[in-house]
Amino acid sequence: MIPLHKPFITGDEIKHIESVLAMNYLSGNGTYTQKCHEYFENQFGYRKCLLTNSCTASIEFAALLANIKEGDEVIIPSFTYVSSVNPFILRGAKIVFIDAHTQNPNLDISQLPHLITKKTRAIVVVHYAGIACPMDEIIKIADLHNLIVIEDAAHSLGATYKKKPLGSFGHLSAFSFHATKNITSGEGGLLIVNDEKLFERADILWEKGTNRNKFIQGIMNKYEWCDVGSSFYPSEITAAFLYAQLLHSKTIQEKRMEAWKYYQRQLNNLTYFEIPKIPEYANHNAHLFYLKAISEEKRNQLLNYLKSNSINAAFHYLALDQSPYWKSSQKIALPNASHWEKHIIRLPLFADITNKELEKIVACVKAFDAYE
Numbered sequence: 451m452i453p454l455h456k457p458f459i460t461g462d463e464i465k466h467i468e469s470v471l472a473m474n475y476l477s478g479n480g481t482y483t484q485k486c487h488e489y490f491e492n493q494f495g496y497r498k499c500l501l502t503n504s505c506t507a508s509i510e511f512a513a514l515l516a517n518i519k520e521g522d523e524v525i526i527p528s529f530t531y532v533s534s535v536n537p538f539i540l541r542g543a544k545i546v547f548i549d550a551h552t553q554n555p556n557l558d559i560s561q562l563p564h565l566i567t568k569k570t571r572a573i574v575v576v577h578y579a580g581i582a583c584p585m586d587e588i589i590k591i592a593d594l595h596n597l598i599v600i601e602d603a604a605h606s607l608g609a610t611y612k613k614k615p616l617g618s619f620g621h622l623s624a625f626s627f628h629a630t631k632n633i634t635s636g637e638g639g640l641l642i643v644n645d646e647k648l649f650e651r652a653d654i655l656w657e658k659g660t661n662r663n664k665f666i667q668g669i670m671n672k673y674e675w676c677d678v679g680s681s682f683y684p685s686e687i688t689a690a691f692l693y694a695q696l697l698h699s700k701t702i703q704e705k706r707m708e709a710w711k712y713y714q715r716q717l718n719n720l721t722y723f724e725i726p727k728i729p730e731y732a733n734h735n736a737h738l739f740y741l742k743a744i745s746e747e748k749r750n751q752l753l754n755y756l757k758s759n760s761i762n763a764a765f766h767y768l769a770l771d772q773s774p775y776w777k778s779s780q781k782i783a784l785p786n787a788s789h790w791e792k793h794i795i796r797l798p799l800f801a802d803i804t805n806k807e808l809e810k811i812v813a814c815v816k817a818f819d820a821y822e
């Protein structure tokens with residue numbers, strides 16, 4: 451079976467983990483955590499980076515930092531993963547789902563003004579497949595209404611909007627290093643704090659509600675409780691693993707891009723399936739390659755056909771506004787989110803996918819498309 455994804459192991463992970471063992475400092479916020487923070491700051495120009503245990507944890511952290519309270523309204527795409535939403539449910543917020551665009555699965559900016567009320571506090575932006583949302587327009591609307599922008603950039607490490615890295619637009623941004631993402635530590639994440647006003651509090655929440663900086667300066671007791679917080683950061687073992695991956699990220703991203711472009715070249719002329727449309731302002735990071743089928747039936751038939759040829763393709767998100775857990779007044783289905791749910795098919799994409807595997811997948815897709 452050709453898998454849908456496969457983590458790329460660089461071979462240097464063990465070396466860095468051994469160095470953690472040699473230092474015998476295993477808990478978090480040590481040398482490797484600092485190395486990772488510096489890498490992100492130097493590579494992408496992010497101002498403040500804090501490693502976390504997952505993108506989910508990063509968004510929970512962001513919801514705390516944004517001070518989301520009961521009754522606050524938060525606008526979130528329906529076509530996304532549950533982790534974009536749960537952190538705000540946990541804070542007692544009212545979720546207002548926004549529909550996807552017709553051209554790509556990102557949120558439809560034209561709907562945004564209609565969903566904003568006096569109670570709206572924040573908007574969550576998801577860059578599906580590492581393809582940027584129109585950030586200038588989103589920030590313009592957010593500024594007009596004083597909204598906090600949170601980027602769920604789980605797919606998006608290395609992708610840009612108008613040449614500027616994703617993750618640098620929101621007041622707060624969240625990345626994932628889950629095993630299915632381009633760069634991985636098994637589980638892992640990153641919170642970017644771009645709003646300077648939140649810097650000091652971010653450090654405190656990250657340190658479980660204590661002020662480590664003031665403790666280091668000798669002006670506060672380490673155990674003094676000064677705010678809420680949680681156990682957000684990973685161990686040095688995880689940070690060392692991640693650091694090894696970061697040092698190889700150029701190679702990893704190039705290999706993925708090669709595979710992505712091969713699919714794009716080979717599959718741009720099918721009868722029943724369309725390749726992704728990339729807006730001019732976006733440079734994506736080859737996080738995933740999807741086709742959009744002309745019908746749900748064709749999509750499912752191709753999925754089965756590929757499976758019978760030992761190729762593990764997949765559909766993707768189920769529109770959250772229609773999920774069983776969501777019992778709200780928002781009863782009418784968001785048409786585009788439901789459309790993407792039924793029409794997307796993702797093809798295998800990972801850094802060390804071979805030419806032979808790619809050729810087989812492309813041949814199968816073309817054969818299905820021609821025969822049906």
Ligand SMILES: *Cc1c(COP(=O)(O)O)cnc(C)c1O
Pocket residue numbers: 503504505506507530531533534576602604605625626627628637638639
């Ligand atoms: C993977 C993913 C997450 C969750 O990431 P974890 O690191 O597993 O918590 C959140 N949002 C989106 C859009 C994702 O794809």
